[in-house]
């Protein structure tokens with residue numbers, strides 16, 4: 001009897017926790033791919049590891065209702081906060097893999113008119129498989145100013161709308177010398193994130209029934 005009561009209580013507690021999850025838990029994720037389009041490495045510190053036309057893949061995402069830190073209605077400034085909402089980006093290229101550290105403060109800037117701009121930037125604490133880069137950035141720019149309207153994090157993105165610039169870049173700094181690598185984004189696809197609540201509740205309900213029946 002005690003076990004059954006415990007199972008009911010656990011199911012109820014988890015159910016209410018999921019149902020009561022705050023709205024920031026709605027992540028918007030996109031996957032990207034493209035190829036290296038520009039390499040600024042005047043001192044050769046990258047040792048030729050990256051070449052023009054080399055393919056890359058990556059992803060980025062942000063929570064839908066991060067708090068806007070700028071009161072200007074045409075300018076949105078958002079900061080990642082492990083407790084409130086995430087801003088993430090990652091890139092895989094030339095055998096290297098970089099991604100923003102969830103504990104660090106990646107930022108998102110959105111500008112609406114006259115030129116629409118979306119910039120995701122991870123300025124520090126990047127997790128890397130090898131090359132210790134100092135910055136990872138995604139830049140979308142539309143000189144027509146029609147790609148977005150408003151300064152909220154967009155819930156949908158269409159690459160064709162950003163016809164001025166769509167770039168992923170990283171910076172490598174070594175002994176005061178800087179190298180920059182830019183990749184032109186050629187595809188951008190929303191990633192559907194499954195809603196965990198329904199599946200989790202069904203699984204817990206089934207577990208509860210199974211345990212009850214066993215007694």
Ligand SMILES: [Ca+2]
Nearest residue numbers: 070071072075
């Ligand atoms: Ca604003």
Ligand SMILES: [Ca+2]
Nearest residue numbers: 113145146148
């Ligand atoms: Ca606009």
